[in-house]
Amino acid sequence: MPRAATTSDPFNAIAEPRRREILTLLAAEEWPVADIATELAMGQPSVSKHLRVLLDVGLVEVRREGRQAFYRTNPMQIKAIHDWTSRFEQYWTGQLLRIKARAERAR
Amino acid sequence: MPRAATTSDPFNAIAEPRRREILTLLAAEEWPVADIATELAMGQPSVSKHLRVLLDVGLVEVRREGRQAFYRTNPMQIKAIHDWTSRFEQYWTGQLLRIKARAERAR
DNA sequence: ACAACCTATGCCGATAACGGAATATGTCAA
DNA sequence: TTGACATATTCCGTTATCGGCATAGGTTGT
Numbered sequence: 001m002p003r004a005a006t007t008s009d010p011f012n013a014i015a016e017p018r019r020r021e022i023l024t025l026l027a028a029e030e031w032p033v034a035d036i037a038t039e040l041a042m043g044q045p046s047v048s049k050h051l052r053v054l055l056d057v058g059l060v061e062v063r064r065e066g067r068q069a070f071y072r073t074n075p076m077q078i079k080a081i082h083d084w085t086s087r088f089e090q091y092w093t094g095q096l097l098r099i100k101a102r103a104e105r106a107r
Numbered sequence: 108m109p110r111a112a113t114t115s116d117p118f119n120a121i122a123e124p125r126r127r128e129i130l131t132l133l134a135a136e137e138w139p140v141a142d143i144a145t146e147l148a149m150g151q152p153s154v155s156k157h158l159r160v161l162l163d164v165g166l167v168e169v170r171r172e173g174r175q176a177f178y179r180t181n182p183m184q185i186k187a188i189h190d191w192t193s194r195f196e197q198y199w200t201g202q203l204l205r206i207k208a209r210a211e212r213a214r
Numbered sequence: 215a216c217a218a219c220c221t222a223t224g225c226c227g228a229t230a231a232c233g234g235a236a237t238a239t240g241t242c243a244a
Numbered sequence: 245t246t247g248a249c250a251t252a253t254t255c256c257g258t259t260a261t262c263g264g265c266a267t268a269g270g271t272t273g274t
Contacts, residue, residue, distance in 0.1 A: 152235080174241040174242065
């Protein structure tokens with residue numbers, strides 16, 4: 001059995017490097033599909049398919065205007081992933097403090 | 108072409124729900140393989156395979172002692188993912204502020 | 215209505231991923 | 245050495261995923 005569908009799990013949607021590129025691009029402002037394809041050197045159908053996945057998990061939003069579709073990142077969904085990783089924050093700060101202390105003992 | 112191998116991309120390794128469970132369990136303290144399997148109700152070979160993936164991308168570390176292998180989460184690698192999501196932080200805080208402002212205007 | 219345009223979807227072949235069962239590797243104790 | 249124990253790997257069948265190409269939908273302008 002393969003993993004949970006990309007269309008239902010934000011973590012899985014993020015797993016694809018191309019989709020992370022798209023999210024980064026669309027973070028600051030909305031982009032039409034064709035421009036995304038040009039900017040990231042991808043085929044238009046490929047971009048549309050990735051956007052479809054990102055849309056299904058709520059990582060992007062669309063605004064349709066005539067025959068164009070403007071996509072933009074929905075940061076709140078990325079916050080969900082950020083929050084999950086934050087649960088480990090106490091451990092890596094502890095680790096960083098130990099590394100720092102060791103460095104100071106060494107000099 | 109499928110996506111980048113789980114063994115080379117931390118984001119991809121994290122995409123599997125079972126592996127996230129393992130990481131959460133191993134965050135506070137190290138665990139031997141058999142205990143992980145019992146705790147999470149998974150088969151031992153399955154756990155070993157997931158740990159292998161997590162080890163390859165550096166998300167866990169091992170300490171071998173006799174015939175046991177104690178695994179623990181390596182928080183620094185999770186920090187890498189955390190850092191990527193942080194690039195979007197300015198956008199979701201902005202979004203939260205707008206929601207808050209709208210709520211206050213409404214009451 | 216027709217053509218140009220932008221975007222979405224369907225089909226294809228190749229590939230990686232998963233779980234489960236069996237088995238291999240390695241370690242300890244008698 | 246032999247057997248019990250802990251973990252790792254291999255094999256197998258099933259399924260999701262990706263890119264590329266062709267094409268379908270929907271919109272605008274003539």
